[in-house]
Amino acid sequence: MVEQLPLKQTVAGSSPAGRTKNMFNLIIFGPPGAGKGTQAEIIAQEFNLVHLSSGALLRQELDNGELGAEIKRYQDAGELVPDSLMVTMIEKAIIKGLNKPGFIFDGYPRNLNQAKSLDEFLNKNSLEIALVLNLDLNKDEAVKRIMLRGQTSGRSDDNITTIENRFETYQKETIPILDYYQTRNIVTNINGQLLIPEVTEQIMAVLKKLI
Numbered sequence: 001m002v003e004q005l006p007l008k009q010t011v012a013g014s015s016p017a018g019r020t021k022n023m024f025n026l027i028i029f030g031p032p033g034a035g036k037g038t039q040a041e042i043i044a045q046e047f048n049l050v051h052l053s054s055g056a057l058l059r060q061e062l063d064n065g066e067l068g069a070e071i072k073r074y075q076d077a078g079e080l081v082p083d084s085l086m087v088t089m090i091e092k093a094i095i096k097g098l099n100k101p102g103f104i105f106d107g108y109p110r111n112l113n114q115a116k117s118l119d120e121f122l123n124k125n126s127l128e129i130a131l132v133l134n135l136d137l138n139k140d141e142a143v144k145r146i147m148l149r150g151q152t153s154g155r156s157d158d159n160i161t162t163i164e165n166r167f168e169t170y171q172k173e174t175i176p177i178l179d180y181y182q183t184r185n186i187v188t189n190i191n192g193q194l195l196i197p198e199v200t201e202q203i204m205a206v207l208k209k210l211i
């Protein structure tokens, strides 16, 4: 810890938004159906960042025997999979991408415990979160988008009962994270209600000032 301190102080003092180790790490935040994955993909391409989607990582395991069955139970219930599983999965993915210009976290962290453990892990690697993009949109629009996506996504959690539970989980467990990052002044609100290119445009305007 002590030996990391001088590095962080130097870097944080000399670069915008606390960039460390020349990496730029951000979180794309918002309710289910906000378009986090769509926007994260575009941003990742533009800036050569690693797109780390917790939902996608979990879905890759769905065919994996007992673990897959367990993940599916949580997803179909609209509940968070246990932190122990999620944290390990994300840390492995971070380690794989450490040689890249940065990470965009999509769907992670999703509760306060995940947020704190992510900070700790990044810190150990002399990294930090520089920005949280908060995609703001109302529930009606979000539900409409998920139902539309459900026609082609093949995702068993894109149905109206699970969606209601996903929103409840978001309100109870995920929203509190915003306060946690707001105290650090790194949250930027984006109007997520608009069309995809319009949302992208707002995000690019923010990022071009920082990256």
Ligand code: ADP
Pocket: 031, 032, 033, 036, 054, 055, 056, 058, 074, 075, 076, 078, 079, 080, 081, 082, 086, 106, 107, 108, 109, 110, 114, 157, 166
């Ligand atoms: P959406 O953002 O539309 O809800 P995701 O693909 O991000 O879709 O998540 C789908 C499901 O995967 C969640 O409802 C939850 O069960 C699980 N999940 C995704 N990310 C996390 C996470 N960080 N922690 C725990 N569970 C998660």
